[in-house]
Amino acid sequence: MKDLKLMYVAALYCLAIFSAPIAHAQKRQSTDNVKDEVIYHVFQRSFFDSKGDQHGDLNGLRLKLDYLQQLGVTAIQLTPLYQSVYYHNYFASDFYKIDPRYGDLHDYLLLVKEVHRRGMKIYLDMETQYVASDHIWFKDSYNNPKSKYADYIVYTDKTNATPIKIVGGVSDFSGYDGVTRKLVMVNLDNKEVQEYNYRFFKYLMDPNGDGKFDDGVDGFRLDHMMDNLDNMNRLPHLFTSFWNPLITRLHKVNPKITIVAENANWGGFGIDYLEQTKINRVFDMRLAFAIRNMSKKEIEKMADSTLLRTPAGKQQVVFIENHDMSRFASAAKSDPGKLRIGCALNLLMGGVPAIYYGQELGQTGEHGNWGPNDGNDIPQRQSFEWYKSDEGPGMTYWYKNGPWWTKGNTDIPNDGISLEEEKDDPNSLWNYYRNIIRLRREYPAIIDGGYKNLENDNDKVLTFERDKDNARVIVAVNLSDKEQKATIETDVILKSIWGDVNLTANGVKASFSIPPYGVAVWVVK
Numbered sequence: 001m002k003d004l005k006l007m008y009v010a011a012l013y014c015l016a017i018f019s020a021p022i023a024h025a026q027k028r029q030s031t032d033n034v035k036d037e038v039i040y041h042v043f044q045r046s047f048f049d050s051k052g053d054q055h056g057d058l059n060g061l062r063l064k065l066d067y068l069q070q071l072g073v074t075a076i077q078l079t080p081l082y083q084s085v086y087y088h089n090y091f092a093s094d095f096y097k098i099d100p101r102y103g104d105l106h107d108y109l110l111l112v113k114e115v116h117r118r119g120m121k122i123y124l125d126m127e128t129q130y131v132a133s134d135h136i137w138f139k140d141s142y143n144n145p146k147s148k149y150a151d152y153i154v155y156t157d158k159t160n161a162t163p164i165k166i167v168g169g170v171s172d173f174s175g176y177d178g179v180t181r182k183l184v185m186v187n188l189d190n191k192e193v194q195e196y197n198y199r200f201f202k203y204l205m206d207p208n209g210d211g212k213f214d215d216g217v218d219g220f221r222l223d224h225m226m227d228n229l230d231n232m233n234r235l236p237h238l239f240t241s242f243w244n245p246l247i248t249r250l251h252k253v254n255p256k257i258t259i260v261a262e263n264a265n266w267g268g269f270g271i272d273y274l275e276q277t278k279i280n281r282v283f284d285m286r287l288a289f290a291i292r293n294m295s296k297k298e299i300e301k302m303a304d305s306t307l308l309r310t311p312a313g314k315q316q317v318v319f320i321e322n323h324d325m326s327r328f329a330s331a332a333k334s335d336p337g338k339l340r341i342g343c344a345l346n347l348l349m350g351g352v353p354a355i356y357y358g359q360e361l362g363q364t365g366e367h368g369n370w371g372p373n374d375g376n377d378i379p380q381r382q383s384f385e386w387y388k389s390d391e392g393p394g395m396t397y398w399y400k401n402g403p404w405w406t407k408g409n410t411d412i413p414n415d416g417i418s419l420e421e422e423k424d425d426p427n428s429l430w431n432y433y434r435n436i437i438r439l440r441r442e443y444p445a446i447i448d449g450g451y452k453n454l455e456n457d458n459d460k461v462l463t464f465e466r467d468k469d470n471a472r473v474i475v476a477v478n479l480s481d482k483e484q485k486a487t488i489e490t491d492v493i494l495k496s497i498w499g500d501v502n503l504t505a506n507g508v509k510a511s512f513s514i515p516p517y518g519v520a521v522w523v524v525k
Contacts, residue, residue, distance in 0.1 A: 036440055036447045037121070038347075039354040040073040043323050043381045044102065045087060047357055048394040056384075056396040058103040062111045065118060067419075071360060071430075072437030075121035077221060079323065081108070084132060085179050086374060087398070088323075088381075090223065091132040095200055109207070109215055116214050123258070124204060127223035128197055130166060132173075133182035138163070152193055154185040154234055166230055176375030176402055188235055188242045197242075198249050205254055219258030219280075225273070226264045239277050247278035260317055269305050274314045284316040284351060291320050291345045292331045294338065294479045296462045299345070300453045303464070307350045307451040316351035321359055326366040327380050330410075334364060337517025339429050341477060344519045347436045348475050350451040350466065358384050360433040362417050364410040370403045379408035385418040439498060443523065445471045458486040461514060472524040476501070478514040487511040494522035 048060030061076070068076065080089040083097040098108055115122045131137055131153075141147040145160045154164045163184040165171045174180045187193055205216040225243065228236040235242075247259050260281035263270040266289075270282035284306050290298040306316050320342045321328040332338035339362050347353045365379035383396040390411045399405060414421075422428035440446045449468035456463045460480040466473045474494065478484050490510050494503060499520035503512040514520055 035444075036437075037074050037352050038072055038437055038440070039075045039077050039123070039317070039352060040068055040071075040357065041077045041319070041322060041354050042357045043079050043088075044081075045079075045398060046381050046383050046396045048384065048386070049396045050394070052393075053101070053398075054396055054400075055101040055398045057101065058098075058107040058111045060394060062107075062114050065114060065120070069118060069120070071434055072441075073120070073355070075123065075218070076115060077123040077125065077354065079125045080127065080223075081124065085134060085181055086132070086173075086175050087177075088374065088377070090127050091130055091173070091181070091183055092128075093132055093134045094136075095128065096203075112215055112217070121218040121258075123219045123221055123260070124217045125221045125223055126201070128200070129186055129188065129224065129229060130183050131186060133184060137186070138182070138184050151187055151190050154187050164232065164234060166232075174371075174373040176373050176378060176399070176404065185229065185234070188229070188238055194242060194246065197246055201246065201250055202253055205250065205257060213254055213256075216254075218256070219260065222259065222261045222279070224264050225261040225279075227276075244278050251278065269309070270316070271306070271309050271311075274311050279314075281315045281317050281352060284318050287316070287349070288319050288321075288325075291342060292328060294341065296459055296479055299462055303349060303451060304453060310351075317354050318346060318349055318351040319354040319356065320346045321356045321380070322354075323356065323381055324377065325380060327364050328359060329362045330364045330366045334362060335481075335517075336429070337481065340432055340519065341479065341517050343429070343433050343436055344475075344477060347433075347440060348446055348466070348521070349464065350449075355433070358382075360430050361385060361419060361422060362429045364417070365408070368404060368408045370407075375399075375402055375404045378404040379410065382409065382411060385411055386420065388418050388420045389413045390418065439521070443471070443473055443497070444468055445473045449473070454488055456486040456488045458484050460484050461486040463488055473497075474522045474524070476512065476514055476518075476520040478516060478518045481516045483513060483515050485511065485513050493525040495525050497521050497523055 042061065044061055045056045047056040048064050049056050050059040050063060051057060081098050081102055082089060082092045083094045083099050084090065084092050089099055098104060112122055137149045137152040141149040141153050141160055143159065143161050144150065145158060150160060156162045156164050163171065163182065166183055166185045171182050172180055173183045201220065206213055207215050227239040229238060250257055258281065259279045261273050261279045263273050263282050263285060266285045269286060273279055273282045287302040287306055290302040310316055328342050329339060332342065363385060365382050368376040368379055370376055378399050386392060386394055390413045419430065422430035425431065445466045445468040449466040452465045454463040454465045454474060460478060461484050462477045462479060464475055476486065487509050489508065491508055494510060499518055501512050501514050501518065501520040503510055512520065
């Protein structure tokens with residue numbers, strides 16, 4: 001910690017020197033001014049490379065904040081930054097060290113300060129329940145029950161010779177580059193481990209400890225959060241013994257900190273997390289899969305089960321793809337209509353929307369099957385496509401060595417999927433995302449209004465309502481590839497604000513025709 005604080009002072013000094021011209025370029029804004037939160041979930045190794053080594057990095061992300069704000073993004077969610085032998089950084093070798101491929105503490109502070117200066121928020125992904133076997137906790141305690149870290153790792157014997165197997169009985173985990181380490185479970189019942197977690201999370205919230213939080217994160221994503229870790233009954237009560245005490249202490253440090261849980265059971269609703277823990281948000285997993293299936297009944301059921309049951313003061317994060325899933329565009333076979341439907345439902349249904357980097361371009365990538373290693377996830381973590389040629393400064397082809405490049409790579413030049421090809425095309429998917437985000441800002445009921453399914457007489461047309469303070473917005477979505485007609489019961493006058501849809505009303509009902517994969521939005525006058 002002492003070395004880290006010395007590094008911090010040095011980084012702040014450099015920050016004052018290098019960021020002074022930037023600070024005068026745009027007036028400082030408070031993150032409290034961000035009313036419409038649209039999260040950009042970025043796999044930073046694959047976003048933008050500022051050093052020429054084909055690895056995305058912190059400076060590269062900072063250089064592209066203009067792009068994110070042009071899109072309409074107000075918050076950024078990073079994958080883990082800590083040092084790891086694995087490209088995704090999920091299993092730490094050292095929690096306090098930043099992966100040198102991403103940069104250093106100075107680069108990190110530059111990014112955080114600039115994000116906050118722009119009135120944006122920044123979230124960090126965290127997974128402290130496991131470490132790789134090159135972490136000091138394991139290296140020092142393995143076969144050494146007298147180690148000061150002897151109880152930091154979950155062993156199944158008194159000699160510390162056998163760490164418990166995790167995640168489906170796996171103990172050895174292979175990287176795409178041939179690196180193999182044991183993954184070991186951290187003993188979250190240990191009081192020193194609990195205190196370590198508190199200090200580490202607190203440090204990331206307020207690195208210099210001055211209580212201002214301008215140099216710290218605005219929240220955390222808790223990866224693989226479980227009450228009974230891996231359902232092994234070794235740590236069966238973590239909500240009450242670990243997570244709630246930790247989150248309560250963090251909220252005392254900064255009451256505005258936001259904690260979102262990845263509910264490890266993707267088939268669950270996540271309501272138990274919101275009711276039983278101190279987290280602020282949970283990922284709406286079931287709604288994400290329903291949207292991908294384009295089923296009206298399924299979408300309505302999942303929306304009712306999550307959006308309507310969410311406890312007051314808590315939120316669902318609504319998304320359609322992330323770093324652990326095949327891309328939405330691959331599931332939709334890159335159908336332009338389905339891609340627009342995905343965008344509309346992602347951003348209009350409710351909750352806090354999260355967009356996975358490249359989703360706004362329609363990037364593709366399907367989970368691979370190249371043996372037991374983490375290379376299978378690379379197709380949905382490919383380089384952001386900045387250029388028509390898929391070549392140029394900033395491209396992040398760190399994964400070129402292996403079948404994920406020859407078989408899984410979908411970066412095809414001149415295929416219409418790149419920022420260069422889409423930015424100036426008013427009919428592009430990128431501009432569709434940008435315009436839907438703009439629509440949100442114009443109508444607050446879309447941002448945080450209540451949600452209600454709205455019945456109609458067509459099983460291919462989804463209709464729902466958002467309302468706030470007597471302001472009402474009605475949305476209709478054609479989930480099919482053919483024109484559809486539908487009727488809703490309403491005795492109010494509707495004004496169209498999105499979509500070229502013919503609507504007729506008789507004072508009791510309103511009927512409309514909607515084109516294939518069309519989206520229509522009305523406000524109640």
